[in-house]
Amino acid sequence: MIRLLAAERLKMKGTWIPILLFLGPIGLILAMMVDFGLRKEYLLQQNTDNWTVLIGEASMLLPLMILLGATLLASLLAEMEHQASAWKHTLALPLSRFKIYGSKGIQLIGLLIIVAILLVLSFAFLWFWIDLGKPVPWDQFLKAGFYPVLAVLPVAMLQLWLSIIIRNQALPIFIGVVCSLFGGIHTKWLPWAYPINAIPIDSLEKNNPAFWVPVGIGLGLLLLILGALDFSRREVKGG
Amino acid sequence: MTVFLRLVSNEWIKLQKWLVLVLLVVGPIFSVIPSLTMDHSSTEANQLLMAYSTAVLQYAWIFFPILTGVFAALICRYEHINGGWKQLLVQPVSRSQIYLAKVFLLLLFTATSQIFFVSAFLVGTWWYGIGDSISWEIIIRSAISGWLAVLPLAALQLWISFLWRSFGVPFAINIALALPSILAAQSETFGPYYPWAQPMLAMVPSEGDILDASIKVWVILVGILIAGIGGWLHFIRRDMEW
Numbered sequence: 001m002i003r004l005l006a007a008e009r010l011k012m013k014g015t016w017i018p019i020l021l022f023l024g025p026i027g028l029i030l031a032m033m034v035d036f037g038l039r040k041e042y043l044l045q046q047n048t049d050n051w052t053v054l055i056g057e058a059s060m061l062l063p064l065m066i067l068l069g070a071t072l073l074a075s076l077l078a079e080m081e082h083q084a085s086a087w088k089h090t091l092a093l094p095l096s097r098f099k100i101y102g103s104k105g106i107q108l109i110g111l112l113i114i115v116a117i118l119l120v121l122s123f124a125f126l127w128f129w130i131d132l133g134k135p136v137p138w139d140q141f142l143k144a145g146f147y148p149v150l151a152v153l154p155v156a157m158l159q160l161w162l163s164i165i166i167r168n169q170a171l172p173i174f175i176g177v178v179c180s181l182f183g184g185i186h187t188k189w190l191p192w193a194y195p196i197n198a199i200p201i202d203s204l205e206k207n208n209p210a211f212w213v214p215v216g217i218g219l220g221l222l223l224l225i226l227g228a229l230d231f232s233r234r235e236v237k238g239g
Numbered sequence: 240m241t242v243f244l245r246l247v248s249n250e251w252i253k254l255q256k257w258l259v260l261v262l263l264v265v266g267p268i269f270s271v272i273p274s275l276t277m278d279h280s281s282t283e284a285n286q287l288l289m290a291y292s293t294a295v296l297q298y299a300w301i302f303f304p305i306l307t308g309v310f311a312a313l314i315c316r317y318e319h320i321n322g323g324w325k326q327l328l329v330q331p332v333s334r335s336q337i338y339l340a341k342v343f344l345l346l347l348f349t350a351t352s353q354i355f356f357v358s359a360f361l362v363g364t365w366w367y368g369i370g371d372s373i374s375w376e377i378i379i380r381s382a383i384s385g386w387l388a389v390l391p392l393a394a395l396q397l398w399i400s401f402l403w404r405s406f407g408v409p410f411a412i413n414i415a416l417a418l419p420s421i422l423a424a425q426s427e428t429f430g431p432y433y434p435w436a437q438p439m440l441a442m443v444p445s446e447g448d449i450l451d452a453s454i455k456v457w458v459i460l461v462g463i464l465i466a467g468i469g470g471w472l473h474f475i476r477r478d479m480e481w
Contacts, residue, residue: 016405016407016408016411020411020415023411023415024415027415027418027419030419031419031422034422035422061418061421064301064418065418068414068418072407072410072411072414075406075407075410076405076407076408076411079405079406079407083404083405168255168258168316168406169406169407169410170258170309170312170313170316170406171258173309173406173407173410174262174305174309177301177302177305177414178265178266178269178302181269181297181301181302182269182270182273182297185273
C-alpha cells in the first residue's frame with residue numbers, strides 16, 4: 001500500500017496538481033488583501049473582535065473555493081489514469097482494485113490536508129499583514145484552516161467516484177460545479193453545505209463545527225469505502 | 240457557404256448532444272429557483288427586479304463563464320480523444336473554415352443558454368406568481384448584453400481548449416479566475432477589463448442601452464479581436480502533432 005502511494009506521488013510530478021494546491025490559498029490571500037486594503041477601517045469598526053471580522057470576510061469565498069478545489073483535484077487525479085490508457089497498466093498490477101481505489105482516495109485526502117495547512121499559513125500571513133494586533137489567535141487559524149477542509153471530504157469522495165467511473169471529465173466537473181454553487185443554499189444537510197457549516201464563527205447561524213466536522217469525516221470515509229467496493233466490481237474500459 | 244454549413248453539421252454530428260442539452264437546462268433552473276423563492280418583501284423596490292438581479296448574480300458570476308468553457312472543451316473533445324485533429328485537417332477545406340464552424344457552434348450554445356435563462360425566469364415568475372411586473376425590454380437587453388460580454392471569454396476558452404488535451408487544466412484555470420470576479424466586479428476601474436467579470440456586469444439590469452456604462456463596448460471588441468485572432472492564427476499555423 002505504501003509503495004502504491006509512492007507510485008501515485010511519482011505520477012503527480014509534472015502535472016498541474018501542485019500548482020492547483022497553491023492557487024486557492026493564494027487567491028484567498030489576494031482577495032482578502034484587496035478587501036482589507038480598500039475598506040479596513042469600515043470592516044474593523046464592527047462590534048466584534050478582529051478575528052471574527054477576518055474569518056467572516058473569508059467565509060464569503062472559502063467554502064466555495066474548497067468545494068471547487070476538491071472537485072478539480074478529484075478530476076485531475078482520475079484524469080491521469082483516463083489519459084494515456086493508464087488504467088490498463090494500473091489494473092494489471094497484482095493488487096486488489098479495492099486498494100488501488102483506496103490509494104487514490106488517501107492521496108486526495110493528503111492533498112486536501114496540504115491545502116488545509118496552506119490555509120492556516122494564509123490566515124497567519126493575513127493576520128500580520130493586515131496588522132490585527134495581539135494576542136494572535138493561533139488556535140483559531142488552525143481551526144479555520146482544517147475544519148472546512150475536513151468537512152469537504154464527503155463531496156471530495158463523491159467527486160472522486162464520479163471522476164473515476166465517467167471518462168469524459170466534463171460531466172463530473174460540471175456536476176461538481178453546479179452542486180457546489182447551488183447545493184448548499186437551501187438546506188444544511190446536503191454535503192455541499194458542510195464546509196460553510198464547519199467554519200468556526202458564531203455570527204453565522206446554523207454553523208456548528210463540533211457537529212459537522214465529525215459528520216464530514218465519517219461520511220467521507222464511508223463514501224470512500226463504498227466507492228472502492230463499487231470500483232472492485234466494475235468493468236473499467238481502457239482507452 | 241454550403242461548405243461552411245456542411246462543416247457545421249459535421250461538428251454537430253460529433254457532439255454529445257444530450258450532454259449539451261443537460262448543461263443548457265440545469266444551470267438556468269438552479270439559478271432562477273433560489274432567487275424567486277427568496278423573500279424580497281423587505282425591500283421597497285420592485286420585487287421582480289430584485290429577484291432578477293439575484294438570479295443574474297447566481298447565473299453570471301461563476302456558472303455562465305464556466306459553462307462557456309465547458310462548451311468550448313466539448314467542441315474540441317472529439318478531436319482530442321480520437322486523434323481526430325489529423326483526420327479533420329486533411330480534409331480539403333481550409334483550417335479557417337473549420338475554426339469558424341467551431342466558433343459558430345460556441346456562439347449558438349452561449350446564445351441558447353441566455354434564451355434558456357430568460358425563459359426559466361419568466362416561467363418561474365408565472366409559477367411562483369410574483370406580483371410586480373418587469374419590463375421585457377430590461378430583461379432582453381440584459382440577456383443580449385450578457386451574451387456579447389461573454390464573447391471575449393468564449394474566444395479565449397476555445398483557444399485554450401485547442402491547446403490542452405487535458406480537460407481538468409482548462410477548468411482549473413477557468414474556475415480559479417472566475418472566483419475573484421465577484422471582487423473585481425466591485426471595482427469600477429478594474430471590473431470592466433476583467434473578462435470573467437464582464438458577463439455579470441453586463442447582465443445587471445439597467446435602463447441604459449445594450450452594453451451601457453457598467454461595461455465598455457470597446458473593451459469587449461478589443462477582447463474579441465485579441466482572443467479571436469490569437470486563437471485563429473494559432474489554429475491555422477500550428478503543426479498538428481496531437
